[in-house]
Amino acid sequence: MCGCVHSTQDQALHLEGEPNPPAAPTSTLAPKNMPKRSATRLYISSVTALRKGSDLEKAIATAALVFRNSSDPDGRLGKATAKNLLQTQFKSFTEGQETKARYKDLLSELDEHTENKLDFEDFMVLLLSISIMSDLLQNIWSVKITQ
Numbered sequence: 001m002c003g004c005v006h007s008t009q010d011q012a013l014h015l016e017g018e019p020n021p022p023a024a025p026t027s028t029l030a031p032k033n034m035p036k037r038s039a040t041r042l043y044i045s046s047v048t049a050l051r052k053g054s055d056l057e058k059a060i061a062t063a064a065l066v067f068r069n070s071s072d073p074d075g076r077l078g079k080a081t082a083k084n085l086l087q088t089q090f091k092s093f094t095e096g097q098e099t100k101a102r103y104k105d106l107l108s109e110l111d112e113h114t115e116n117k118l119d120f121e122d123f124m125v126l127l128l129s130i131s132i133m134s135d136l137l138q139n140i141w142s143v144k145i146t147q
Helices: 005-015 039-050 055-070 079-089 101-112 120-133 135-142
Strands: none
Touching: 039 055, 055 079, 055 120, 079 101, 079 120, 101 120, 120 135
16 A cells, blocks of 8 residues: 555555445546556655655655656666766765765766666665765764754
8 A cells, every 4th residue: 555545545444344445436538548557646655655754764765766767667777867867966965076086986987887777776875875975974974963
């Protein structure tokens, strides 16, 4: 169950003893070959379910959604797209890193990636590697937290 209103209502009906939840009404206006759940509805359901998640869960889920929305149908990300995401969606972490040897090494490794495409695991390792060496993370660590 995705946690959306319809799922929880259907689950509640099913749990109350009804043998099978009622089928959703069908529209004569929609084509018969149209998928029951569009990508947009799945995205909205995912975001709705995340409202209950922790900040860390939301952060990882957001990275997964950005990756999924940018990847090809096989779930892989081209190198050019990955670099574009770093420049547009991860700018606060990459800013000021261009002259650092480690950052240059990471981008070189990306260029030399044998398969020419990144899967989600490779993408997350890249994000974490850049995050760890970033000036932004160093600034975050230097802030004293009072409780």
